[in-house]
Amino acid sequence: MDTLLKNLNKWISIIAGSLIILVTILIVIDSVGRYLFNKPLTGGVEISILLSAFIVFLGLAYALIQGAHVQFTLFEVMFPPRVRRICDIFINLMGMLFTALAFYATSRQFWESWLARETMMAAVKIPYWLAKLALPIGFFLITVQFGFYLVASIRKLSPKEY
Numbered sequence: 001m002d003t004l005l006k007n008l009n010k011w012i013s014i015i016a017g018s019l020i021i022l023v024t025i026l027i028v029i030d031s032v033g034r035y036l037f038n039k040p041l042t043g044g045v046e047i048s049i050l051l052s053a054f055i056v057f058l059g060l061a062y063a064l065i066q067g068a069h070v071q072f073t074l075f076e077v078m079f080p081p082r083v084r085r086i087c088d089i090f091i092n093l094m095g096m097l098f099t100a101l102a103f104y105a106t107s108r109q110f111w112e113s114w115l116a117r118e119t120m121m122a123a124v125k126i127p128y129w130l131a132k133l134a135l136p137i138g139f140f141l142i143t144v145q146f147g148f149y150l151v152a153s154i155r156k157l158s159p160k161e162y
Contacts, residue, residue: 005148006065009141013062019055023048043124050120053131057138060099061145088153096146099139106135 030044076084113129120126 009062009065012058016055016058019051023051043122043126046120046122046126050131053134057134060138061141064142064145085156092146092150092153096143096150099143099146103136103139103143106139110136
């Protein structure tokens with residue numbers, strides 16, 4: 001399960017990285033069109049904004065796997081191993097609960113936007129709900145990853161430490 005989850009998040013982060021390249025290309029095309037031909041790419045900025053939501057939120061779980069999120073370890077090194085493992089359980093539980101709540105909230109926002117067929121205020125109709133879809137996907141993936149880490153941190157406690 002660990003390998004499957006890591007591979008899934010790795011591929012999703014590769015997709016997010018590819019979207020960075022796509023946004024860069026869109027910005028270059030828009031800039032060249034605007035300044036050389038006085039004809040910018042219609043909807044280019046809005047598409048870049050939409051893709052930016054996916055770039056940010058699709059990488060959340062992979063960043064957790066890589067240990068790239070902010071960690072506060074100043075006092076952790078002073079604790080004995082048992083206390084550190086208990087702290088890991090607490091941190092993973094809180095992370096999972098927070099991201100699950102964020103998943104729920106952003107899922108509702110996405111759903112309401114989808115039902116309303118909300119679009120961006122742009123020269124072309126771009127579905128705003130599509131950008132809002134990135135949030136629940138990202139929060140779902142990081143919630144699952146926190147859940148996996150929570151189970152792993154509970155298993156690290158020896159039976160004597162319960």
